[in-house]
Amino acid sequence: MPASFLPEYPHKDDIGCSHKLRDENLAPMPRTEFAVKTHRQEYYALITHLDVQIGKILDALDANGQADNTWIFFTADHGLAVGHHGLIGKQNMYDHSVRVPFLVAGPGVAKGAKNDAAIYLQDVMATALDLAGAEKPKHVFYNSLRPLLSGEQKQSSYESIYGAYLDLQRAITHDGWKLIAYPKAKVLRLYHLAEDPQEMNDLAAKPEHAAMKKSLFDRLVKLSADLGDKVDLTTVLP
Numbered sequence: 001m002p003a004s005f006l007p008e009y010p011h012k013d014d015i016g017c018s019h020k021l022r023d024e025n026l027a028p029m030p031r032t033e034f035a036v037k038t039h040r041q042e043y044y045a046l047i048t049h050l051d052v053q054i055g056k057i058l059d060a061l062d063a064n065g066q067a068d069n070t071w072i073f074f075t076a077d078h079g080l081a082v083g084h085h086g087l088i089g090k091q092n093m094y095d096h097s098v099r100v101p102f103l104v105a106g107p108g109v110a111k112g113a114k115n116d117a118a119i120y121l122q123d124v125m126a127t128a129l130d131l132a133g134a135e136k137p138k139h140v141f142y143n144s145l146r147p148l149l150s151g152e153q154k155q156s157s158y159e160s161i162y163g164a165y166l167d168l169q170r171a172i173t174h175d176g177w178k179l180i181a182y183p184k185a186k187v188l189r190l191y192h193l194a195e196d197p198q199e200m201n202d203l204a205a206k207p208e209h210a211a212m213k214k215s216l217f218d219r220l221v222k223l224s225a226d227l228g229d230k231v232d233l234t235t236v237l238p
Contacts, residue, residue, distance in 0.1 A: 002040075002096075004198045006086030007031050014185035016091055016168045025079075036083035043082050046048020071106035071131060073122045085199075091179045093163045093171035094199050106131075109149050117148055117156040118173065141227070162223050167231045172220040179204075179216035181236045188213060188236055 012018050019025050027035040054074065067105035077100065081087035084096045084137055091097075104158040124143045129136050130144035147153035163171035171182045176194035182186075190204040190213050203209040221233050 001033060001036060002082070002084045002198075004084045004096075004200050005031070005036065009086035009184045011182055011187055012086070014168065015115075015182050016166055018089055018164070021089065021091060023091060024087065027088050031083060031086055031088075039080075039082045039088060043080060055113040068107065071128075072104065072122050073127070074101065076100045077121065089225060091165050091169075093165065093169050093178075095178075095193070095197070098163050098171070099149070104149055106149070110151070113151075115148055115154070117154065118161045119145060119148075119156065120158070120161070142216065158174055160219055160223055162220075162227060164229065164231075170220060170224065170229075170233060171233060172216055172223060174216060174219055179213065179220055181217070181220060181230060181233055183233060183235050184234060185235055188217065190216070 001142065009015075009017060012024070017024050019029055027039060048081070058072075061070055078090035079097045079100055080090055081092060083095055085092070085094055087094075087097075089097075102119065102121065120142055123145050125138060126136050126142045127145045127149075130146045136144070143157040160172050160174040163169075163173070168182065168184055170183070172179050173193070176192065178191045178193055178199070180189040180191075181191075188204045189202050190206075190209060191199045191201065192203060193199070204213055217233075217237075224231065224233060
């Protein structure tokens with residue numbers, strides 16, 4: 001069972017994660033240990049299956065001599081909660097769903113190298129254009145990862161990372177902290193990811209973290225406006 005397991009997420013009805021949502025309707029509510037373990041077993045079985053299929057592709061590239069002349073990007077559009085925080089699906093702003101895998105192999109990429117710089121999975125498109133020698137269109141927000149992959153750049157191209165689901169959830173991750181906003185529920189949740197990677201300790205109501213909460217909220221509002229997001233975040237404020 002995940003350490004952050006909850007039988008029921010307290011704000012589920014106002015963030016679009018009630019039993020009316022397909023993903024959340026896959027298990028009983030309140031959640032049971034049996035249901036969560038079953039889902040997690042199936043989830044890991046699917047990962048194992050996918051790993052085998054990717055292995056076939058890599059073996060084929062080795063066999064035809066193209067492995068050293070091929071760029072491979074492996075990522076996903078989301079993860080599943082499978083019991084974390086009382087949720088089952090992908091429609092949430094927690095790291096177990098929004099922090100997706102991202103692996104790259106290609107010419108000049110150091111074997112086993114890791115980089116913790118914050119990126120968007122959509123950076124793949126900008127990276128592909130860069131590798132092909134094409135110019136990135138001006139309207140494209142995302143950035144090429146080539147400088148990170150080559151080691152020329154160590155830091156993220158983004159000051160903060162933005163997350164959204166319908167008009168019911170917004171989030172910003174910045175400098176080891178995350179603020180989640182629920183406009184309909186009128187709730188803010190604050191996590192210090194550097195110290196609380198499982199996002200189990202909500203600091204939003206702690207007076208000693210009021211300044212951090214306000215700072216992240218201001219950043220969230222500005223980034224929302226910069227990205228043309230029309231959601232009204234002022235409803236979240238007391």
